[in-house]
Amino acid sequence: MKTIALRFSDGFATSEGTIIEHQKQIELNGYVWYGKLGSRVSDKVCKQILENKKPRILLIHSGKMARYWAYIDKIIKETPPLCDIPEYYRNQNEKFNTWFRVYDIKEADRNIMSSCRVVSSGTPLSVASKSSMSPYFIIEYDEGGSNDD
Numbered sequence: 001m002k003t004i005a006l007r008f009s010d011g012f013a014t015s016e017g018t019i020i021e022h023q024k025q026i027e028l029n030g031y032v033w034y035g036k037l038g039s040r041v042s043d044k045v046c047k048q049i050l051e052n053k054k055p056r057i058l059l060i061h062s063g064k065m066a067r068y069w070a071y072i073d074k075i076i077k078e079t080p081p082l083c084d085i086p087e088y089y090r091n092q093n094e095k096f097n098t099w100f101r102v103y104d105i106k107e108a109d110r111n112i113m114s115s116c117r118v119v120s121s122g123t124p125l126s127v128a129s130k131s132s133m134s135p136y137f138i139i140e141y142d143e144g145g146s147n148d149d
Contacts, residue, residue, distance in 0.1 A: 002048045005058040005116065005125055005137045006036055019059075019068060021086040023105055031103045033080040034059075034070055035089065035096030038135055045138055046075040046098070057100055058108065058116065058139065060129065067108040074101035116141045 008018050016024075025032035034057075049055050049072070059068040076099045082090045089096070109115070113126035116139040121128060125139055 001052050001141045001143055002045075002119065003052065003055075003057055003139060003141065004041060004045065004049065005060055005129075005139050007060050007062045007129075007135050009062045018061075019066075019105060021088060022070075022102065025084070025086055026103065026105070029084060031073075031084070031101050033085045034072075034100045034102050035085065035093065036098040036100070036136065037095055039097065040077055041075070041098040041136070050075060058112065058141075059105075060113075065110070067110070067112050069106050069108050070100065070102045071104040071106070072100045072102050075099065076101075112141075 022032045022034060049057065054071060055073065056069045056071045059070050061067070077097060078099075079093045079096070080099055080101075082093065085093065085099075113129065114124050116125035117123065118125055118128045119138040119140055125137060128137060
């Protein structure tokens with residue numbers, strides 16, 4: 001499976017945190033839009049993600065051990081309706097250039113970073129993420145034998 005791993009922090013979020021705020025929106029609407037700051041994810045990579053059996057992206061909490069799979073069904077480049085994104089970043093939506101429609105968020109296996117390889121280098125994500133400040137990585141993940149469905 002080819003997808004991306006995105007770093008996130010709770011810098012924008014309320015005291016409850018990014019994941020909780022997104023979960024609340026999922027409970028309300030059945031989905032939420034998760035925005036990626038900065039440069040857009042290429043159309044080619046977006047297409048590869050959506051071609052997976054269960055499209056998802058990996059969310060890496062910067063500076064913490066928490067990792068989450070965000071299950072998605074759509075990717076867009078324009079800002080979605082503001083009522084479909086968490087309130088805490090509605091007034092900063094122009095900073096986000098790729099949006100993922102998330103319908104479920106689950107905590108990933110604690111060793112997930114070692115199971116993913118960065119496509120450009122073949123390096124395990126656990127190593128690459130420590131030596132790079134990149135906000136996202138294109139990764140390959142072998143789903144065989146994992147509890148992450």
